[in-house]
Amino acid sequence: MNEFELLRNITIGQYLPADSYLHRLDPRAKILAAILVIAAVTFTPSLVGNACLLAAALALVRVGRIPLAYALRGLVPAVPLLVLLAVMQLLFFGRNYDPTSSVVFQWRWLAVTIVVTAAVLKLVVVSAARFIELLLVTSVFTLSTKTTELTLGIESLLRPFRRLRVPAHELALVVTIAVRFVPTLALEAERLMKAQASRGGRFGGGRWHFVTRVRQLLPILVPLVTYALRRGEELIVAMEARAYTGGTGRTAYTVLASGPGDWLAVCIAAAFLAAMLLAPFPA
Amino acid sequence: MQDAGRGALSIRGIVISAVLAAVAILLGATRVGFIPTPTGIAATIMHVPAIIGGVLEGPVVGAIIGTIFGVYSFFYATVPMFKDPIVAIAPRIFIGIFAAWTYWSLRRMSELWAIVLAAIVGTATNTVLVLGFGVARHYLPAKVAWVVGITHGIPEVVVAVILSVAVLLPWKRAHRGQARARV
Amino acid sequence: MTASHGVTSAVGARAATGRADEALIRVEDLWHTYMAGTPFAQAALRGVTMYVCPGEVVGVIGHTGSGKSTLIQYLNGLLRPSRGRVVVAGYEVGRSNSGIEAVRRLVGVAFQDPEDQVFEPLVGDDVAYGPRQLGLAVDELRARVRWAMEAVGLPFDAFKDRYTYTLSGGELRRTALAGVLAMRPRVLVLDEPTAGLDPVTRSDVRERLLTLCRRDGLTLVLVSHDMDEIAGLADRVYVLHAGAVVASGPPREVFARPDALAPYGLLPPYPTQVCMRLRARGIPVRGDALTIEEAGAAIAAALRATR
Numbered sequence: 001m002n003e004f005e006l007l008r009n010i011t012i013g014q015y016l017p018a019d020s021y022l023h024r025l026d027p028r029a030k031i032l033a034a035i036l037v038i039a040a041v042t043f044t045p046s047l048v049g050n051a052c053l054l055a056a057a058l059a060l061v062r063v064g065r066i067p068l069a070y071a072l073r074g075l076v077p078a079v080p081l082l083v084l085l086a087v088m089q090l091l092f093f094g095r096n097y098d099p100t101s102s103v104v105f106q107w108r109w110l111a112v113t114i115v116v117t118a119a120v121l122k123l124v125v126v127s128a129a130r131f132i133e134l135l136l137v138t139s140v141f142t143l144s145t146k147t148t149e150l151t152l153g154i155e156s157l158l159r160p161f162r163r164l165r166v167p168a169h170e171l172a173l174v175v176t177i178a179v180r181f182v183p184t185l186a187l188e189a190e191r192l193m194k195a196q197a198s199r200g201g202r203f204g205g206g207r208w209h210f211v212t213r214v215r216q217l218l219p220i221l222v223p224l225v226t227y228a229l230r231r232g233e234e235l236i237v238a239m240e241a242r243a244y245t246g247g248t249g250r251t252a253y254t255v256l257a258s259g260p261g262d263w264l265a266v267c268i269a270a271a272f273l274a275a276m277l278l279a280p281f282p283a
Numbered sequence: 284m285q286d287a288g289r290g291a292l293s294i295r296g297i298v299i300s301a302v303l304a305a306v307a308i309l310l311g312a313t314r315v316g317f318i319p320t321p322t323g324i325a326a327t328i329m330h331v332p333a334i335i336g337g338v339l340e341g342p343v344v345g346a347i348i349g350t351i352f353g354v355y356s357f358f359y360a361t362v363p364m365f366k367d368p369i370v371a372i373a374p375r376i377f378i379g380i381f382a383a384w385t386y387w388s389l390r391r392m393s394e395l396w397a398i399v400l401a402a403i404v405g406t407a408t409n410t411v412l413v414l415g416f417g418v419a420r421h422y423l424p425a426k427v428a429w430v431v432g433i434t435h436g437i438p439e440v441v442v443a444v445i446l447s448v449a450v451l452l453p454w455k456r457a458h459r460g461q462a463r464a465r466v
Numbered sequence: 467m468t469a470s471h472g473v474t475s476a477v478g479a480r481a482a483t484g485r486a487d488e489a490l491i492r493v494e495d496l497w498h499t500y501m502a503g504t505p506f507a508q509a510a511l512r513g514v515t516m517y518v519c520p521g522e523v524v525g526v527i528g529h530t531g532s533g534k535s536t537l538i539q540y541l542n543g544l545l546r547p548s549r550g551r552v553v554v555a556g557y558e559v560g561r562s563n564s565g566i567e568a569v570r571r572l573v574g575v576a577f578q579d580p581e582d583q584v585f586e587p588l589v590g591d592d593v594a595y596g597p598r599q600l601g602l603a604v605d606e607l608r609a610r611v612r613w614a615m616e617a618v619g620l621p622f623d624a625f626k627d628r629y630t631y632t633l634s635g636g637e638l639r640r641t642a643l644a645g646v647l648a649m650r651p652r653v654l655v656l657d658e659p660t661a662g663l664d665p666v667t668r669s670d671v672r673e674r675l676l677t678l679c680r681r682d683g684l685t686l687v688l689v690s691h692d693m694d695e696i697a698g699l700a701d702r703v704y705v706l707h708a709g710a711v712v713a714s715g716p717p718r719e720v721f722a723r724p725d726a727l728a729p730y731g732l733l734p735p736y737p738t739q740v741c742m743r744l745r746a747r748g749i750p751v752r753g754d755a756l757t758i759e760e761a762g763a764a765i766a767a768a769l770r771a772t773r
Contacts, residue, residue, distance in 0.1 A: 038368055042367065042368055042369060074361040077361050078361045078362065078363065081361075081362055081363055082363055085363050085364070085422065088423070088424065088427065089421065089424075092424035092426065092427065093421070093424060096424075097421065123421055127363060127421070127422070128363070130366075130367070131363040131366050134366045134367070135361075135366060138357070138358045138359075138366075141358070142358055142359075167292045170292040170296075170297050171292070171347070173297050173301075174292075174297050174300045174301045174304065174347055174351070175301075175304075175351065176301075177297070177298065177301035177302070177305075178300075178301040178302070178304040178305045178308065178351060179305075181301060181302055181305035182305045182308050182309055182312070185302075185305050185306060185309050186309055186313065189309065189313070189315070210318065210319075210320050210321070210326070210438065213318050213319070214318060214442055214445075217315070217318065218445065218446065218449060220315070221315075221328070221446055222446065222449045222450055224306065224309075225303075225306055225331075225332070225335065225446075225450045226450060226453075226454065228302040228303060228305065228306050229299070229302065229303075229339075229450075229454060231302060232298045232299050232301075232302040232303075235298045235302075236294055236295050236298050239294050239298070240294060244294060
């Protein structure tokens with residue numbers, strides 16, 4: 001029973017330890033493969049393609065040795081939203097969306113006409129399927145990757161772009177500091193909320209009290225952002241005092257090593273993307 | 284600001300990007316950043332750190348904060364429209380960039396108005412691009428997008444302006460300004 | 467208010483300290499576990515029972531990790547009991563939100579770190595935060611802020627427009643205290659109220675707190691790891707160790723039996739220790755001195771007697 005414990009609600013780096021091919025995968029290969037698979041899902045409009053992608057996403061859950069129910073946690077709260085999305089698409093898109101498509105269903109009452117075409121039906125199915133596929137893929141990725149692996153992978157992947165003046169090491173450091181800083185910030189937010197509640201501050205209130213909620217939130221948000229900036233200034237001084245000079249010539253404690261197994265994953269993902277984009281699926 | 288023309292990120296740029304990205308993540312993760320409204324769709328203030336970062340340290344920092352926030356919100360989204368990288372990530376990159384440009388072009392006239400307009404432009408960037416990509420990806424009919432844009436865009440702008448001004452003005456005045464308590 | 471109200475000296479023995487049946491705050495068999503139901507579960511409170519009577523100064527002593535800070539959060543309803551009871555002025559703190567604001571108004575808590583409590587940019591605005599939530603008129607608001615600031619030794623006109631980040635550590639702590647006092651609580655709970663202050667500021671803050679207690683009938687709960695700090699001020703103390711009360715009573719009684727405290731790594735205040743060692747060497751000094759003044763008097767008396 002605690003109205004102020006924020007830390008408990010934070011889901012960042014929800015690593016689920018397991019011994020699987022995906023867990024062992026080189027983070028660089030995993031990030032690349034994830035990007036390719038996400039691109040494949042994003043740009044596949046066909047029913048057949050999405051059926052393949054759904055099967056592939058389920059296979060990934062299996063390969064990652066992640067309980068399916070766990071990977072689909074996000075689905076239950078999303079069901080009403082999926083229904084809402086489908087209803088909206090069915091009600092509003094009608095003939096405007098692909099006028100050449102055949103009408104499947106038509107209903108008229110006074111001035112209201114609802115037209116459902118085959119194209120809209122397909123859109124409804126593809127939107128829902130795409131959501132479930134992305135939910136599975138992103139869950140598998142976050143559940144099988146430690147945040148440290150993630151930042152190492154990002155740095156390593158960006159390194160070739162140094163020639164284009166992309167600060168690879170610095171960007172990875174941004175991610176590292178941000179991830180480390182979130183729990184600190186959550187504790188500070190908790191302390192601020194408790195101190196204010198002790199002095200008559202109130203939080204919450206229903207959706208009808210928008211203005212009230214904003215007025216309650218500002219005394220938390222303003223000092224929270226200011227605290228973050230102030231801690232930032234301290235960190236800047238600390239880093240400068242230790243003569244931090246950026247990525248060039250820095251050695252790393254962990255060195256990533258990839259084998260053929262890792263690049264196999266990237267190849268499969270790339271092949272999948274190519275197949276989705278190029279295959280002449282009928283529907 | 285000094286980094287905008289160079290390739291590298293200064294220590295200041297790195298750290299400010301990181302702490303403000305952490306604020307955005309915290310706001311998203313704890314639902315503090317979502318303010319429920321009567322329509323059932325929450326107004327969001329998670330884009331405000333990108334605006335603040337853009338104003339303080341320039342477009343590069345603003346873009347980094349926006350991108351991290353976008354990637355985070357894509358990975359942890361449970362709303363179909365935001366589980367699409369085109370809607371979740373792409374618009375967020377531009378929030379801080381446009382906010383920074385607005386601030387830069389106006390700050391010689393007035394610090395306050397430069398911050399206010401940066402917040403308006405940054406928020407509008409988020410609202411317009413998210414809804415625009417949402418329509419383009421067929422998550423929303425254009426009519427619904429217009430309605431949502433007005434019913435939510437306006438309160439979001441107001442909250443973003445208040446928050447940005449409340450954080451940035453005292454921060455910028457920290458070592459010179461004069462102010463009076465309200466009592 | 468009660469028999470203990472008109473106390474003028476913390477040193478002099480009190481005729482009556484609070485009795486449990488007239489308590490303003492009553493904590494009964496309170497348990498608290500952090501991260502309950504996870505592998506990280508950690509018991510912070512294990513069956514704490516205590517009470518605070520009107521006008522009393524109650525000390526809670528314990529090392530870091532003894533559960534002090536957790537206990538404090540129960541006293542004004544920031545935490546709600548899931549096992550045990552907390553009753554504040556007849557209101558039982560439970561799951562319901564109704565009445566919780568009255569509890570928080572009645573019991574003011576100043577937390578350990580003033581940085582977390584002072585959040586407005588200007589001192590005056592920060593002190594005004596609490597009373598402003600009560601919806602007071604401007605005149606009354608200003609009067610309250612002025613009273614609270616003066617009570618902690620911050621001149622209203624000189625400090626109300628100061629930026630909080632330009633304050634010294636002592637001024638910041640006074641501001642945090644004023645912010646709580648401005649709510650006009652009946653009970654003031656202070657977590658390490660003088661930690662990190664220089665000796666002069668420390669005794670000034672201590673004097674001002676005692677004045678509030680005597681003049682305005684404020685009830686004080688002082689929470690500290692520092693025996694010396696609490697011994698001279700408190701009417702009754704509770705010694706907390708690993709989430710349980712291991713000793714309680716008037717400080718003179720509690721510290722009279724150092725053997726009982728030793729297993730918990732707690733030693734009596736230094737003046738008490740000095741007197742006890744002198745007694746152990748056969749010098750007839752009273753052993754129950756709590757403060758440096760009392761110890762001085764006891765030693766002087768012993769010297770006079772032997773001469």
